[in-house]
Amino acid sequence: MANIKDVAKAAGVSTSTVSRTINNSPSISLATKERIFSVMRELNYSPNMIAKSLTNNKSYTVTLIVDVEDEKSYQNPFFYEIMHGIERHVYRKEYSLIVANLSSTQKNQSVIEWLIKGKRTDGVILPASILSSAMIEILRKYNIPFVAIGEPVGLKESVSWVDVDNKKGTENAMYYLFEKGYRNIGFLGLNKTQLFSRKRLEGYKSALSDEQHEIDNDFIRECMNTKKEGYQHMIDLLQRDHRPDAIICADSHIAFGAIKACGELHLRIPEDMGIISYDNSQLAEISDPEITTVYVDVFELGLQSAKQLFELIEDPQKIDQGLLISTSIKVRETA
Amino acid sequence: MANIKDVAKAAGVSTSTVSRTINNSPSISLATKERIFSVMRELNYSPNMIAKSLTNNKSYTVTLIVDVEDEKSYQNPFFYEIMHGIERHVYRKEYSLIVANLSSTQKNQSVIEWLIKGKRTDGVILPASILSSAMIEILRKYNIPFVAIGEPVGLKESVSWVDVDNKKGTENAMYYLFEKGYRNIGFLGLNKTQLFSRKRLEGYKSALSDEQHEIDNDFIRECMNTKKEGYQHMIDLLQRDHRPDAIICADSHIAFGAIKACGELHLRIPEDMGIISYDNSQLAEISDPEITTVYVDVFELGLQSAKQLFELIEDPQKIDQGLLISTSIKVRETA
DNA sequence: GGTGATAACGCAACCGATTGCATAAACATA
């Protein structure tokens, strides 16, 4: 394949001149630029990015870390779409995207350090679950910009991140349910360990306050993100005297369990029981009835994380900041 | 960060010597090798892969293409797992993995050509859906090894590929159903456009022949991979005089529809109706009852595709070949 | 016509590795 020397020779100029026309230097006359461009086309030339990397000390590559622990959990279908969002922006910048997985439980930084030390990456996007202080230390030490997917919690220093606006999303779901006439709304979701569940619960509570409803703690259930727990808690809730007439599930698996419970107790959905969960389109649409959800534009989430990363790459002075992606209600059949 | 010169200086040798010890040349004395290694540790040195790439004319990177059209279809959760399988082998080889998406409908080769021309990739793994003849032409032209995920169909030349053994998988599912006592087994699946469905149908038919059953064409329904079509075809099948007592669904979405149909007609699963579909663990496990499936080790599929790719990279004489990944039956509740 | 400014380009060093060839020392052999 043709290299810069071939182009220079064919155009009767030095490689410097070719390089400058590629990089659009003003000190090359228009005539020579055009001649060089036409030679480049003839020879089917494209610059060797490896060589470019060596001189410019940039890899033209960013890395997406995925958490293998999440792989089998609820996040799975999300991450795929996030990746596409990231890709879109990365390729727009003429960078390429490396993926690598790490385990949040094993606290293993080796892959990322290996990539950095080999000068293979200019920036990193990684789930907050992976962002241990040891990880931050490494990234800072080598001066590699990074952005977290998900709001990190309990960190001393500030970092860049993007997350779904879980609180507002749930508030909006509540307002939607109120408007539909539901009055006694419950909440099923884990809230101790998972930040996003906590935020969703916050939104649930703040919407109740806003609407002058009092918070009934019996309506709030800590519940793992599984069909089984969703089912059990729902059965339990429905056997009480004072039942909810609608429920917000922090996850679609929970909603599946809740729907099953309603079926067994012959409650009609959405007439007797409204249900809203968070979006996992595949599950929401295959459910019967289909689940009304808080829709999260995860593609946008990925895109924004990449944008933030490039801001840091292009301007090292840029200060770290968080960004919340807003949600909408995707009306299906359960509310 | 320390480079090879720093190491050479600190160890009192030339960069050649350092390079040779890194690459384990036999012509360096053990004593100097040890000294150099200890200096490397002291200085926290690792070789700059970019520079290595430039001299060795290898990018130490392979690319995984994903088909954005498939993104929203059944393959989605598969690809994620395939990616992990690929990753495992790629990082074992001390390569890194680039991902890029292409659309099978738009027939757009630009990203891949851009990566190749920029010398950013040494090999490509791509879904058969992307493997148009134009794509092959490009890959051959630049002499880039590639492996298809899925058996390509209608190509003139031979290429390397890995695929699930769909035929044998379905045969095994049939034998399993026979053993369970089912005698009238139907098949729901699309078989015109999708090779994997055709193969599954082949397996269905060959198992019937093997067991001396005759093929009842009314029991074979062309059916898109959706819950809706699965439901309709199942209702239709169940309203006939001669009903099946078990059914094989080429996809889990179909199975969801079939289960719904059984519920409405008050058929007990698995007593009155056995159901086996192909694996999508998330859907299979959230279904009620949980779906018995033909399990596909997609991680292994990815791993094997990467292995094949590296065989081609390491030995350009290596001839292209296909590889089938065998399946197993994952017994859950529907059969 | 001499001087200075400006425009357009080339020279050569450099980025961090690899490698063919040369070389020096140590050792063996005649």
Added chain:
DNA sequence: TATGTTTATGCAATCGGTTGCGTTATCACC
């Protein structure tokens, strides 16, 4: 002792770009 081998290492070119600095030609102006 002179010569041939072997072992261990260094020199310098090379991969394909980039860039500071120098050079040449052209033109304006006095």
